[in-house]
Amino acid sequence: MYIKKFLPAVLIFFSFYVHAQNKNFVIEADKPIAPIQSTMWGVFFEDINMGADGGIYAELIKNRSFEFFRPLMGWKIEQNPVEEGAVLIQNRGINTANPRFARINVHNRSKGSLTLTNEGFRGMGIKKDLRYDFSVLYRMASGKVKMHLELLNEKKEIIGSTELFPQEENKEWKKLAISFKANQTEEKGSFRISFEGNGAIDLDMISLFPEDTWKQRPGGMRADMVQMLADMKPGFIRFPGGCIVEGFDLSQRYQWKKTVGPVEERQLIINRWNYEFPHRSTPDYFQTFGLGFFEYFQLCDDIGAEPLPILNCGMACQFNSAEVIPLNQLNPYINDALDLIEFANGDATTKWGKVRANMGHPEPFHLKMLGVGNENWGPQYLDRFKIFQKAIKEKYPDIKCLLPVLALIRKAIGLII
Numbered sequence: 001m002y003i004k005k006f007l008p009a010v011l012i013f014f015s016f017y018v019h020a021q022n023k024n025f026v027i028e029a030d031k032p033i034a035p036i037q038s039t040m041w042g043v044f045f046e047d048i049n050m051g052a053d054g055g056i057y058a059e060l061i062k063n064r065s066f067e068f069f070r071p072l073m074g075w076k077i078e079q080n081p082v083e084e085g086a087v088l089i090q091n092r093g094i095n096t097a098n099p100r101f102a103r104i105n106v107h108n109r110s111k112g113s114l115t116l117t118n119e120g121f122r123g124m125g126i127k128k129d130l131r132y133d134f135s136v137l138y139r140m141a142s143g144k145v146k147m148h149l150e151l152l153n154e155k156k157e158i159i160g161s162t163e164l165f166p167q168e169e170n171k172e173w174k175k176l177a178i179s180f181k182a183n184q185t186e187e188k189g190s191f192r193i194s195f196e197g198n199g200a201i202d203l204d205m206i207s208l209f210p211e212d213t214w215k216q217r218p219g220g221m222r223a224d225m226v227q228m229l230a231d232m233k234p235g236f237i238r239f240p241g242g243c244i245v246e247g248f249d250l251s252q253r254y255q256w257k258k259t260v261g262p263v264e265e266r267q268l269i270i271n272r273w274n275y276e277f278p279h280r281s282t283p284d285y286f287q288t289f290g291l292g293f294f295e296y297f298q299l300c301d302d303i304g305a306e307p308l309p310i311l312n313c314g315m316a317c318q319f320n321s322a323e324v325i326p327l328n329q330l331n332p333y334i335n336d337a338l339d340l341i342e343f344a345n346g347d348a349t350t351k352w353g354k355v356r357a358n359m360g361h362p363e364p365f366h367l368k369m370l371g372v373g374n375e376n377w378g379p380q381y382l383d384r385f386k387i388f389q390k391a392i393k394e395k396y397p398d399i400k401c402l403l404p405v406l407a408l409i410r411k412a413i414g415l416i417i
Helices: 002-021 223-232 293-303 331-345 351-358 378-395 405-416
Strands: 075-079 087-091 100-109 114-118 124-126 131-152 158-164 174-181 186-210 236-239 306-311 369-372 400-402
Touching: 100 114, 100 131, 124 131, 158 174, 223 293, 236 293, 293 306, 293 331, 306 331, 331 351, 331 369, 331 378, 369 378, 378 400
Parallel strands: 236 306, 306 369, 369 400
Antiparallel strands: 075 114, 087 100, 100 186, 114 186, 124 186, 131 158, 131 174, 131 186
16 A cells, blocks of 8 residues: 555656656667567467458458358348249258358259359459459259359449359269459459259358469468568567457357368357447358468468467456366366477377378477467466466477466556555
């Protein structure tokens, strides 16, 4: 209490004293007297304000696998004549990360009489003369169906098109891919599939990417946005957040293992910014994890930044549900941390190192530090941090375990007052 009363008076006196001295300070930036580590500053990425899907991740199709709470969100069905059941969302009925698909029933349709249009992420940015790469998982249930693929401008005029014609019935899912160019630039375009013929076709993972991704990687990130990050020359990249690490409750927490492997097997979850602010509801905000932990590590590797992954420590957001896992049940969370280090640094003979290698990066990512928890604080957080730190140091003594800034600030304030 004495410090609380005395400290303001000291600060007021000090401010008058400094003002009275009127001294000049000269900073000689070209003459450092102590080494400055490159990891003293960096960038912090979080999937907020469409930062991933609709942002740095270059996918143009929203709700490409029909896994949003409303399966046809982002899609518009148009048909003439109207036929009930022309487009049906079905469920595989098995344990899979991607259970839904669309069954398109095409009964003697001509071009334009049955269409499925995707609005993109508040519109699609289309560039003239740029190539666009379309792909889809399909299963031809019966008959023959032709698909007309069309880029549209804001007036719904066609500004790029091609055709796909699956030739045979098949019981197993197959992938079709084709590319075509746009002949016009459009800021708020859309994408339409027009069905022609007579039959039934199942569609899933309907995808459209521009050719100018970062390093021209298929299904990659936007080159212009990544270049801006690279130009900043950050010492580290902190990912994937932020509050999405915690989740409103633990069922919605970010789980890195669900973001690696084949993209069609990554399990979509709701983004907490979907509903966090009642006055700014964004019901179309989900995380497909096309941008996952492998892609984050690869991005760091590309631009020469140290990766700083942040993992859930068994605590949900303390401003919302404040749900916690008991200390004696933390093992799955700790194992996630240990497995992540193996994923990043292990050789291809290890379980998770093999997953990384199979994704196209046999060399390690040289992970050196890891954040335990996000905006967590209090004794319940510090107790969990100590358990994580002990387990990590025992297996990987060179890995640095970082506390969130909020915990450090609160701890420092507690020591002062």
